[in-house]
Amino acid sequence: MKKSLLDRKEIDRTLTRMSHEIIEKNKGVEDLCLVGIQRGGVYLAERLAKKIKDSEGADVPVGSLDISFYRDDIRIRLPAVSRTEIPFSVDGKKIILVDDVFFTGRSIRAALDAIMDLGRPDLIQLAVLVDRGHRELPIRADYAGKNIPTSRDERVDVLLEEDGHEDSVVLLSAGEAGNGR
Amino acid sequence: MDDNSRKKHLLGMKELSREEIMHLLNLATSFKDVLRRDIKKVPTLRGRTVVNLFFEPSTRTRTSFELAAKRLSTDVINFSAPSSSILKGESLLDTALTVEALGADIIIIRHSSSGVPHMLARHLKASVINAGDGTNEHPTQALLDAFTIIEKKQETSGLRVAIIGDIIHSRVAKSNIYCLKKLGADVRLIGPATLLPSCWKEMGVEVFTDMDEGLKGVDVVMMLRLQLERQGKAFFPSTEEYFRQWGLSKRRLLSAKPDAIVMHPGPMNRGIEIASDVADGNNSVILEQVTNGLAVRMAVMYHLEEKKEL
Numbered sequence: 001m002k003k004s005l006l007d008r009k010e011i012d013r014t015l016t017r018m019s020h021e022i023i024e025k026n027k028g029v030e031d032l033c034l035v036g037i038q039r040g041g042v043y044l045a046e047r048l049a050k051k052i053k054d055s056e057g058a059d060v061p062v063g064s065l066d067i068s069f070y071r072d073d074i075r076i077r078l079p080a081v082s083r084t085e086i087p088f089s090v091d092g093k094k095i096i097l098v099d100d101v102f103f104t105g106r107s108i109r110a111a112l113d114a115i116m117d118l119g120r121p122d123l124i125q126l127a128v129l130v131d132r133g134h135r136e137l138p139i140r141a142d143y144a145g146k147n148i149p150t151s152r153d154e155r156v157d158v159l160l161e162e163d164g165h166e167d168s169v170v171l172l173s174a175g176e177a178g179n180g181r
Numbered sequence: 182m183d184d185n186s187r188k189k190h191l192l193g194m195k196e197l198s199r200e201e202i203m204h205l206l207n208l209a210t211s212f213k214d215v216l217r218r219d220i221k222k223v224p225t226l227r228g229r230t231v232v233n234l235f236f237e238p239s240t241r242t243r244t245s246f247e248l249a250a251k252r253l254s255t256d257v258i259n260f261s262a263p264s265s266s267i268l269k270g271e272s273l274l275d276t277a278l279t280v281e282a283l284g285a286d287i288i289i290i291r292h293s294s295s296g297v298p299h300m301l302a303r304h305l306k307a308s309v310i311n312a313g314d315g316t317n318e319h320p321t322q323a324l325l326d327a328f329t330i331i332e333k334k335q336e337t338s339g340l341r342v343a344i345i346g347d348i349i350h351s352r353v354a355k356s357n358i359y360c361l362k363k364l365g366a367d368v369r370l371i372g373p374a375t376l377l378p379s380c381w382k383e384m385g386v387e388v389f390t391d392m393d394e395g396l397k398g399v400d401v402v403m404m405l406r407l408q409l410e411r412q413g414k415a416f417f418p419s420t421e422e423y424f425r426q427w428g429l430s431k432r433r434l435l436s437a438k439p440d441a442i443v444m445h446p447g448p449m450n451r452g453i454e455i456a457s458d459v460a461d462g463n464n465s466v467i468l469e470q471v472t473n474g475l476a477v478r479m480a481v482m483y484h485l486e487e488k489k490e491l
Contacts (some may be wrong), residue, residue, distance in 0.1 A: 069223035
């Protein structure tokens with residue numbers, strides 16, 4: 001069974017709130033940059049940057065991070081390797097790592113290692129659109145769009161316009177979820 | 182050989198599909214990004230063991246594989262046998278089995294006899310990568326050449342590529358022909374009739390013995406090393422005469438397109454197959470080929486490990 005959790009409007013409002021929280025917590029946008037985890041996280045990072053610009057009038061640099069080379073078992077199927085494109089130095093920056101679904105925490109662990117290999121940021125914070133629980137590592141989000149209780153074998157999909165979908169977050173039941181996420 | 186066993190090895194370009202080639206080249210793009218960073222290493226294959234098993238002298242290919250394996254955080258062991266001690270089939274296999282028993286996940290093999298990597302692949306559980314077998318294939322060279330061509334020319338489809346020189350002894354030429362044909366390039370071979378293969382028609386390539394004629398309108402000039410060590414008899418009168426006829430000089434390069442790239446797998450015989458000023462000139466991408474070789478070999482090792490079943 002497919003259950004809709006967030007629609008287009010709700011995603012937009014959630015991102016607006018998250019952008020305000022990011023500005024508030026960091027007391028402005030100085031040295032701030034957004035790094036999205038490929039692929040969904042990249043689109044969300046771009047949207048957050050736009051919203052930050054709307055309210056603060058400042059451009060916040062956006063980068064994309066591919067974590068394929070940092071995951072803990074390369075034999076676990078992941079989407080195809082894409083590129084890490086971070087067109088700025090991460091040294092001394094405040095990095096907001098952005099992902100669509102926060103689940104076991106393993107992707108975030110990989111992302112942290114990947115960023116550390118690029119330089120030495122001042123701090124890294126985590127922003128996720130959906131936190132579905134089931135952490136396997138001691139990692140938490142600084143900004144969570146929506147907390148959604150799920151069972152382990154369900155799947156949460158964040159579908160975005162940038163990928164040719166209508167903006168929505170859906171929950172797929174165990175039967176449809178396949179290998180889970 | 183069944184499909185399954187073939188998939189975890191890289192034996193030759195003959196066995197690869199166009200899709201698999203493109204997948205490897207895309208992966209290599211991501212690895213090249215890694216090589217541009219201050220920290221040129223990723224933890225991807227941490228804990229895996231790679232063994233370089235080289236039965237033929239080689240510095241650049243072995244070093245390239247070794248560094249690529251290190252950049253992936255594997256542990257690398259080099260095993261080089263002097264070329265003089267040609268081992269019999271059985272003892273060669275014993276060597277490989279011993280290396281495997283030490284825990285090798287990937288065995289990289291170079292041997293003067295064609296087909297040795299295929300034989301090892303049939304007997305080993307480890308992945309086998311062919312780093313050059315006799316006059317048969319040298320697949321990672323073809324992959325790095327394709328990567329370099331695409332980097333410079335954006336695509337391979339319809340591109341006119343000339344492979345020049347000692348074709349008949351060249352595993353580099355053979356792998357490149359398989360690879361470039363699969364990628365839709367228009368391939369031609371240039372060289373003395375004595376150094377051209379007789380089966381060129383089946384390979385779907387054109388053949389020229391006149392260099393100026395063959396170079397006309399070419400986008401990629403791929404020179405080969407004159408393999409004097411493999412030539413038991415005289416294939417041409419002298420190296421001076423060879424350079425006059427088939428060597429790449431500045432003047433001769435004018436027959437190709439003005440933006441043609443000049444490639445060479447190395448090591449070069451300067452003044453025999455290629456003039457120094459061409460090797461070091463603006464059209465030359467020879468050193469970039471070396472850099473790209475690292476990225477491509479990282480991609481190959483990554484891909485083979487990725488495909489292993491859980």
